[in-house]
Structures are given as C-alpha cells and as structure tokens.
Amino acid sequence: MKKIHLLLLKSFIRPFLVTFVIVMFVLLMLFLWKYIDDLIGKGFEWYVIAELMLYASATNVQMALPLSVLLSSIMTYGSLGENYELVAIKSAGISLTRAMYPMLVTVLILGIGAFFFSDYMLPKANLKYYSLLWDAREQKSANFLPEGVFSSSFPDYTIRVEKKDEDGQTLHGLTIYYKGSNFGDQPFVMKAKNGRMVRSNDNKYLVIYLEDGIRYEEAPGTGAFNPHPRQTFTRYRFKFTQQKLKLEGLGFKRTDEKLFSSAFQMMSRRLLLDTISKIDHVIDSGRRVNFAQASAYIKYFNMPKKPTDSTLKIEKYNQGVMSFGNNSQEGGYIQNALGEARSVLDLMKSRADRYKEASYSVHSAAVEYQKKFTLSAACLVLFLIGAPLGAIIRKGGLGLPVVVSVVFFLIYHIISTIGEKAVKAGDASPLVGMWIAIAILTPIGLFLSYKAANDSVIFDADLYKRLLNNSVGRVLSAFKSKVNLAGKSVE
Known part of the structure; x- marks a missing residue:
C-alpha cells in the first residue's frame, strides 16, 4: 500500500x-x-x-x-x-x-x-x-405518594400526603385509610404530623415511619344475644409507629422476550423468508377456500329433471330467470337473490379482512428483508x-x-x-x-x-454570478434595442 x-x-x-x-x-x-x-x-x-x-x-x-x-x-x-x-x-x-x-x-x-x-x-x-x-x-410511577392527592397505588390502602421535602422521603401531614382484608383485619384511619418512607432491603416493602399521630378503629361489639350489637370505637395516640406496605406489582418486572420474537424486526434473513413463504401459502389456500364457499351461493335457477310443459320454447331461456314467473313470483326471485348476495357479502367481508391482514404481514416482512x-x-x-x-x-x-x-x-x-x-x-x-x-x-x-x-466548478458561486450578469446584460441590451427601434418607427 x-x-x-x-x-x-x-x-x-x-x-x-x-x-x-x-x-x-x-x-x-x-x-x-x-x-x-x-x-x-x-x-x-x-x-x-x-x-x-x-x-x-x-x-x-x-x-x-x-x-x-x-x-x-x-x-x-x-x-x-x-x-x-x-x-x-x-x-x-x-x-x-x-x-x-x-x-x-x-x-x-x-x-x-x-x-x-x-x-x-x-x-x-x-x-x-x-x-x-x-x-x-x-x-x-415510583412516586407512590404525590402531594395533595389521595393515592391508591397500594392495594387496600388510600394515602394522602400534604407536603414532601426535597429529598422525596420526608413527609408531612399523612392520612392513611386502610380498607381491611379478608383475614379479619379491621379497617382503620391513621393520621400523623410527620413521617418518612424507605424501601426495605429486599425491595419488597415500603416502610413508612410515622411520628406524633392518632389512630381510629372500629370493631364489632361482643353482645352474643343482641342481634344488633354495638360497635367498638378505639382511638389511641402514638409518638412513633411504622406501617409496612407491600410493593407487589409495583416493582420492575421483565416480560418474557419470546412474546416479542414474532415481530418481523426481530427476525433474521432466513427466518423472514420462511415466514413469507408460510404466509403466502395461507393466502393461496384462502383464495381456494373463498372460491369454494362463494360458488355454493351462486344459483341462477333450479330446473326440473324433466320439463313439465312441452310447449315451452327454447328462446325463453335466453330471456333470464324473470321470464319464468308472474309478477308475484318475480318479487320472490328478487328477495331470494338479495338474500344470497347478503350471505356472500357477509362471508367474504371477514375473509377479506383476513386477506388484508395477511397481505400487510407479507409486505412488512418483505420490507424488513430488503x-x-x-x-x-x-x-x-x-x-x-x-x-x-x-x-x-x-x-x-x-x-x-x-x-x-x-x-x-x-x-x-x-x-x-x-x-x-x-x-x-x-x-x-x-x-x-x-x-x-x-x-x-x-x-x-x-x-x-x-x-x-474533471475539476468541475458546479458549486462555484462566482461562475453563477457571471452567468447571471451575462444573461441579465443580454436581456437589457435586447430590451434597449427594441425600445430604440420603436422610437425610430414613431419618428
């Protein structure tokens, strides 16, 4: 080299x-x-x-x-x-x-x-x-507890935070509504002036540490012989407590990649060719099925095996189906024909949508192949x-x-x-x-x-300026000559 x-x-x-x-x-x-x-x-x-x-x-x-x-x-x-x-x-x-x-x-x-x-x-x-x-x-969103909003991100809980500090973890003015579960837990309402939320080490729970608050809870009464027992209302204050919330369904989970492998952008050249050939085979078989299904609805008229009227002229067959009946029968012929046409239309409409979808798939696969x-x-x-x-x-x-x-x-x-x-x-x-x-x-x-x-100057600005000036000069000189000729003719 x-x-x-x-x-x-x-x-x-x-x-x-x-x-x-x-x-x-x-x-x-x-x-x-x-x-x-x-x-x-x-x-x-x-x-x-x-x-x-x-x-x-x-x-x-x-x-x-x-x-x-x-x-x-x-x-x-x-x-x-x-x-x-x-x-x-x-x-x-x-x-x-x-x-x-x-x-x-x-x-x-x-x-x-x-x-x-x-x-x-x-x-x-x-x-x-x-x-x-x-x-x-x-x-x-990881912003489970936005400010001034009743958040329902956690199952069975509705939580509201009045204000959050810049660190995003220190909370003020918390209200927690617990709706209860199917395991006998009683619903309650908890209010706290301050709080702090952190994730657990295994990233399965969101732990909220609450300070200086009060909790309200109602429970059924204990009257065994009273059909309408009074409920028990409990209220107690706390200086410090914590509430653990499960992060199930809120953590980042990966979907199986096999669910996306059928897209054409994820296929190699050979796999695209195989896919195109399979879809073409489906389209060709669909065309044959369409003809077989549509041909069953195509009936011009039913003829008896033996003619009942020997005086029927052969020319009447060339005049169409309507020539074989009176006015009342002609209306029936029209209704039967319309019913058959609607049946064919309904049948072919769904199959036409499948054909369009298959054709679009073939074209998309061909695009990725090219x-x-x-x-x-x-x-x-x-x-x-x-x-x-x-x-x-x-x-x-x-x-x-x-x-x-x-x-x-x-x-x-x-x-x-x-x-x-x-x-x-x-x-x-x-x-x-x-x-x-x-x-x-x-x-x-x-x-x-x-x-x-060949050392062309097609992008030389001076060249185009000279060409423009020359062309403008020629136009002006031609115009002046015409003006002079017109003046002489007037004289």
Missing part, C-alpha cells in the same frame, strides 16, 4: 469515528426526549437505563452509519481540497478516481459488516430493546456522493459539509420512507419500493464523481 493511500485512510477514519459518535449521541438524545415521560419518576436503577440506551444505540446504527459515511467523506475530501492536497495528488499523476480506491474498499468492507450486523446482531438488539422499552413504559441489503448499498451510494462533493466544495470542518450531507441524507431518508409505506400498502413491489432511493441517488453519485474527476 502506498503512503498516499495511508494518508487518505487516516484522513477518512478519524472524521468517520467522530461523526459516528456525534450522530449516535444526537439520536440518543432524540430517544430520551421522546420517552422521557416514560422513564422519569419510576425508580429505575441506573443499569436499567444504561441497558436501554445501549440497545437503543444498536438500533440507531442503521440510520447513523450511512449519515456518518456521507458526512465523513465530504469532510475528508473537502479538507484535502481546501489544503490543496488534492492538487498535489493530481500533480503526482494520481487521478481522483485512483485516490478514492482505498476509501472505496474501506466502505465496501464497512458495508459487508453492516449487512452481517443487520442480519445477526440487529434482530437480537431489537428484541432486547423493544421488550425492555415495553416493560419500562408499563412500569408504574432492509438487510439496502443498509450496505446506502453506505456505498452515499460515499459516491460525499467524496466527489467534498472535492468540488473544497471545504472541510463541520460547516458547509454538514449542511450538504444533511440535505442529501434527508432526500435519501424521505424517498426510502415513501417507498416503504408504498410497499406496506401494496402499491409497489418490495424490490422497487425499497431500492428506489438507491436507484435515484446512484446516477447522482456517478455524475458528481465524473464532474469532480
């Missing part, structure tokens, strides 16, 4: 790593902004949030990787052009196409790695991510756009390259999203819908590569 190739590789790898980390950080911030309400205030341990962010980072690779390739390639060749290093490379007899070879090989290797990542690692990461996110969103390949192709195509753009723009850093790369990436992302929705709706085939963005951007990349190899 030549030294010039090592120079280009070093110039590309450093900005690629930096931009990849930046893009991943931005996407993680978007993830936190989207689900901040589902994560805050639920008492998660730090490692649960860290695990969720790790899986979210793995799922964001399919968006961060193409954008990082595009941005880093523009920055690399823009910096080389700005420092006149591309001029030195060309003066040494090395064309821009040859200078792109080592980076092109690197992007190809990166694309192959992206394919294996999307086929083997991404389904497992999606399974972990979506199952953990589901459990996090279903988790109840995504295994489009990620690698997107890296290559965006590199073919970014490298010549950097050589033409000749600007490094995070200024103009960021703007240009974001524009092209948005074009790619919007076209891909439209194609994906068209495939799921059944308006386009999976091959066309998922590869249309690649098919549109590839000629653009080849055109930019050709222009960059």
Whole structure:
C-alpha cells in the first residue's frame, strides 16, 4: 500500500469515528426526549437505563452509519481540497478516481459488516430493546405518594400526603385509610404530623415511619344475644409507629422476550423468508377456500329433471330467470337473490379482512428483508456522493459539509420512507419500493464523481454570478434595442 493511500485512510477514519459518535449521541438524545415521560419518576436503577440506551444505540446504527459515511467523506475530501492536497495528488499523476480506491474498499468492507450486523446482531438488539422499552413504559410511577392527592397505588390502602421535602422521603401531614382484608383485619384511619418512607432491603416493602399521630378503629361489639350489637370505637395516640406496605406489582418486572420474537424486526434473513413463504401459502389456500364457499351461493335457477310443459320454447331461456314467473313470483326471485348476495357479502367481508391482514404481514416482512441489503448499498451510494462533493466544495470542518450531507441524507431518508409505506400498502413491489432511493441517488453519485474527476466548478458561486450578469446584460441590451427601434418607427 502506498503512503498516499495511508494518508487518505487516516484522513477518512478519524472524521468517520467522530461523526459516528456525534450522530449516535444526537439520536440518543432524540430517544430520551421522546420517552422521557416514560422513564422519569419510576425508580429505575441506573443499569436499567444504561441497558436501554445501549440497545437503543444498536438500533440507531442503521440510520447513523450511512449519515456518518456521507458526512465523513465530504469532510475528508473537502479538507484535502481546501489544503490543496488534492492538487498535489493530481500533480503526482494520481487521478481522483485512483485516490478514492482505498476509501472505496474501506466502505465496501464497512458495508459487508453492516449487512452481517443487520442480519445477526440487529434482530437480537431489537428484541432486547423493544421488550425492555415495553416493560419500562408499563412500569408504574415510583412516586407512590404525590402531594395533595389521595393515592391508591397500594392495594387496600388510600394515602394522602400534604407536603414532601426535597429529598422525596420526608413527609408531612399523612392520612392513611386502610380498607381491611379478608383475614379479619379491621379497617382503620391513621393520621400523623410527620413521617418518612424507605424501601426495605429486599425491595419488597415500603416502610413508612410515622411520628406524633392518632389512630381510629372500629370493631364489632361482643353482645352474643343482641342481634344488633354495638360497635367498638378505639382511638389511641402514638409518638412513633411504622406501617409496612407491600410493593407487589409495583416493582420492575421483565416480560418474557419470546412474546416479542414474532415481530418481523426481530427476525433474521432466513427466518423472514420462511415466514413469507408460510404466509403466502395461507393466502393461496384462502383464495381456494373463498372460491369454494362463494360458488355454493351462486344459483341462477333450479330446473326440473324433466320439463313439465312441452310447449315451452327454447328462446325463453335466453330471456333470464324473470321470464319464468308472474309478477308475484318475480318479487320472490328478487328477495331470494338479495338474500344470497347478503350471505356472500357477509362471508367474504371477514375473509377479506383476513386477506388484508395477511397481505400487510407479507409486505412488512418483505420490507424488513430488503432492509438487510439496502443498509450496505446506502453506505456505498452515499460515499459516491460525499467524496466527489467534498472535492468540488473544497471545504472541510463541520460547516458547509454538514449542511450538504444533511440535505442529501434527508432526500435519501424521505424517498426510502415513501417507498416503504408504498410497499406496506401494496402499491409497489418490495424490490422497487425499497431500492428506489438507491436507484435515484446512484446516477447522482456517478455524475458528481465524473464532474469532480474533471475539476468541475458546479458549486462555484462566482461562475453563477457571471452567468447571471451575462444573461441579465443580454436581456437589457435586447430590451434597449427594441425600445430604440420603436422610437425610430414613431419618428
């Protein structure tokens, strides 16, 4: 490998790593902004949030990787052009196409790695991510005792706290209503001026330490022969007591991941192919069943085995069913036909809904299958756009390259999203819908590569200013000549 190739590789790898980390950080911030309400205030341990962010980072690779390739390639060749290093490379007899070879090989290797990542690692990461996110969103809030609200988070208890300190554990003005249980416990009401709540060491109980309070309790009387015994009312004060509340159903529990494994995002390429073939088989068998069930309702008329009237003319059969009866019989024919049509409609409506659902499943599985390949192709195509753009723009850093790369990436992302929705709706085939963005951007990349190899100035602002001035000057001169001719004709 030549030294010039090592120079280009070093110039590309450093900005690629930096931009990849930046893009991943931005996407993680978007993830936190989207689900901040589902994560805050639920008492998660730090490692649960860290695990969720790790899986979210793995799922964001399919968006961060193409954008990082595009941005880093523009920055690399823009910096080389700005420092006149591309001029030195060309003066040494090395064309821009040859200078792109080592980076092109690197992007190809990166694309192959992206394919294996999307086929083997991404389904497992999606399974972990979506199952953990589901459990996090279903988790109840850890703020069991909000201020000024009668909380019913604990079974058989209703608790109200007037005020809480900043630490979230010191309580003031507590009121506890206990409704009683099926084991003979009597309901009671407890009031306390101050309190403090802590979790037990095994995280199974919430212990509330109460200070300076009073407890009210009612119990049935002891009159054995009185059918309406008086109840016993008990009231006693306390300086210090505690109340243990069970945290069953309030702690963080994980759902079995097998319940999420049937989603297409959690499947590998081979499993997607097997799923598509099974659903296609179900659709084909459903079509045959539809024909068999609908054909039983199709009856034009019933004919006797032997004609009863020998004078019946053969031409009457060609006039339709209505020609065989009088006016009263014709109404019966119409009612029978309407009943048969309603039966067929009711039968086919439910089966049509099943067919739509199965078709949507096939299209969704095909979309996920094609995504295994489009990620690698997107890296290559965006590199073919970014490298010549950097050589033409000749600007490094995070200024103009960021703007240009974001524009092209948005074009790619919007076209891909439209194609994906068209495939799921059944308006386009999976091959066309998922590869249309690649098919549109590839000629653009080849055109930019050709222009960059020929030292094109398509992004030179001075060139467009000169063209604009020349065109405006020609229009003005033509207008003046017409005015002069009009003046002469008037004279």
